[in-house]
Amino acid sequence: MMVLQSFIDGLLIGGVYATISVGLSLAFGVMRIINWAQGELLMISMYIAYAIFMALGVDPYLVMVLTAVIMFGVGYLLQNSIISNLLARETAREPISVLLFTSGLGMFLSNGVLAVIGANPLSVITQYSGKMIVIGNLYFSLPRVISFFIAVVVTILLYFFIQRSEMGRAIRATSQNRQVATLMGINQKKIYNIAFAISIALVGMSGGLLLPYYTVSYSIGTTFSFKAFVVVVLGGKGSILGALIGGLIVGVIERVGALFFSETVAQMFVFLIFIIVLLFKPNGLLGEKDLQ
């Protein structure tokens, strides 16, 4: 019974890992860039969500929507005014300047929060806090369950958006071949702006989803970045469904591993999975297929 409880707890947190990683994977698949500040932007999102919640006192899931919208704007601006210029001068397939820039950004954000807000962790109490769903002998915290469903639904919606919509078609075309896509009349910069903005909006959303039950502090960014990398490699870069499955797997390994051994050993299992995937299935479980 404990195992089942841990397994489902893992799935619940894994859903949120998935949304964070889907954003990372999308930007990697389309733009060939890895945003090294993904975890720090998540941390900022949580602070933004915290501020909105404290100021307006509205429902935390409305706060989540607002945070996602704000982060969409942040992502759009970041890509449109800075990253696009970095990309324009690089010929390399995986641009190093973006890596350096986002690494600097991550360092700036985490230590900026430390300097301004301090090291004290923050958390909120919402109307959902402490509520449980009881099924037989299993107990599930309500905010986790809600987060999970929102995360999974949004990820699947995004998948269909990329597969079916006109914009999604353009995004896929650009990820396959920039030149050809440009010849087809697709505005590459616009596509990049939107893909990156979606990526950061997903991070914003995840921040909103985590806030009701996760304590935020300046240093949580790197942990989440690390998990997001593992998920992206596990799922296959650029793969949305892969990131979803990868996120769930990482969540489950973490929880079930923690039950039998310890949190740390569980983290080591996650790392081990990372190594095994690199060894035997470097394209990930689903490869790049569903984006292409």
Place this chain on the structure above:
Amino acid sequence: MSDKTVILECKDIVKKFGGLTAVNDVSMYANKGEIVGLIGANGAGKTTLFNMIAGVFPPTSGQIFFEGQEIQGKKSHEICRMGMGRTYQIVKPFRNLSVLDNTVVGALIRDSDVKKAKKKAMEVLSFVGLDHRAEVSSGNLGLPELKRLELARALATDPKLLLLDEVMAGLNPTDSEKVIALVERIRNELGISLIVIEHVMKAIMTLSDRIYVLNQGNLIATGTPQEVSVNPEVIKSYFGEKRYAKN
């Protein structure tokens, strides 16, 4: 074939990418001192064949012999060390290095001493006529010079066999003439055998001793330039297409 020795031989080479057969059961050879032409329309499998010979990826099946030794599955750098050089259709200079240093990278395989490698590289550069540009950054070269640099780098590795992938593509007739002359000098003065992929028909006809014609991964004809040029299947599949395209 009596007094000639074979330097390269491909036996029943097949390459499949997923479900697509890029090269289908191709056998060919090149003798020492020969210039062999490899022609065919786009997508005929010429560059794929080159990549297998040069060790970029292994063939799905078949054997490749270089100077009698089996080399399929060996890595690029090992094959280069054995004495095979190549150039790329799309030039790949080391843009952060000078023309000389680009060539030095090639020369270092035979002599680890940088000074000696530099001397060797200078000789090669003057052979291809780039010595006056030695200190220029390769990022600042135009296409004709970049093509020469590709040649110089490959020559600096002291190859016995050189694979040239469209060294004339994108050049104007004057520059092409110069490259043709250079290729002939590579064979005549340096004694290097060559396999040449070329789209410029006139060039390949004047240069080659023998020609192989590929079409959609299949070898459809082989022989001297004259023999190939009157082969009905070649005319249909290749020259026909060309003529059609011109009109």
Place this chain on the structure above:
Amino acid sequence: MKKLNLKSGFLIVISVIGLCLPLFVSNPYTLQYFISMLLFGYLATSWNIIGGYAGQMANGNGVYFGIGAYVSTCLFTYNNLSPWAGMLIGGAISALVALGLGRLTFRLSGTYFTMATVACLHLIRLLVMSNQYLFGYEIRGAQGIVLPWKGESIINMQFTGKVEYYYIILAFFVIGVLVSYHIKTSKDGYYLSAINTNQEAASSLGVNVMHMKLKASCISAFMMAIGGTFYAQLYSMIDPSRVLGYDLSIQIMLYAAVGGRGTLAGPIIAAFLLSPLNDILRGTLGTTVSGLALVIYGLVMMLMVYFIPQGLWPFLRDKLSRAELKAQTAERK
């Protein structure tokens, strides 16, 4: 010839200053600034071998620094082994880890290598943080290890003053720079910069790409580990958040990137200019505003990448040679 004399003259002046500095700087706190300048100059030089020359972005390269610090410290504390021997063992272990990570990831695209180094850093930090004992050594988890005082001696690498530490790190620094210079100007340097620009072309010219990347990665890891041992001896204490922190890794990479990746002097110049900032801010503000130096570093990194992507040293060198050219043409007129 004139230029060469200028260069060697400059080097002689710098060497004399470097050697005689402790004669003029008696205040140990001030000397500390110079020690960390040299340490970070050394670390940035080490990073530059894999990140600059070979162009493989080892974001988590600080993991080797941490391994070096922990290995020699454990051996010194519990086995009484001299840090001089311990640093070699730490270096060898680091090089082995680098070899493993490289084997695994170098055949994939560069991003995987970067991710793997970062993942490895996090893993080892977690491992150290949450264990009181590791491989039979008491490492005390997040608390860290305080090195026991075993008496002032060269063998123990323990001194009451700072001067000895200064000379040790000066020696490491000089050796590091010489190693870097040797790599850059030898066959390896040519091969690495070829790999950095175009792996496929490098391979077709006889460069064993995998072998070269592994070599660069191992050398870099070994050198980083030695820096870790020095750090442990200097401060007499280590803990995972310091020696295995992600910020430390990024900081080292930042010096190299800001100064000019792949150049010999760039990483050193940037480390010399930027690392005192950390100490000065900490000295003046204390812990009231922690993290401020890193905020500034992050900002500097972003601005530099955006405005001077090639790095400070190539930028200045370019300006200088242009000014020289101008002066020459003016002279001729």
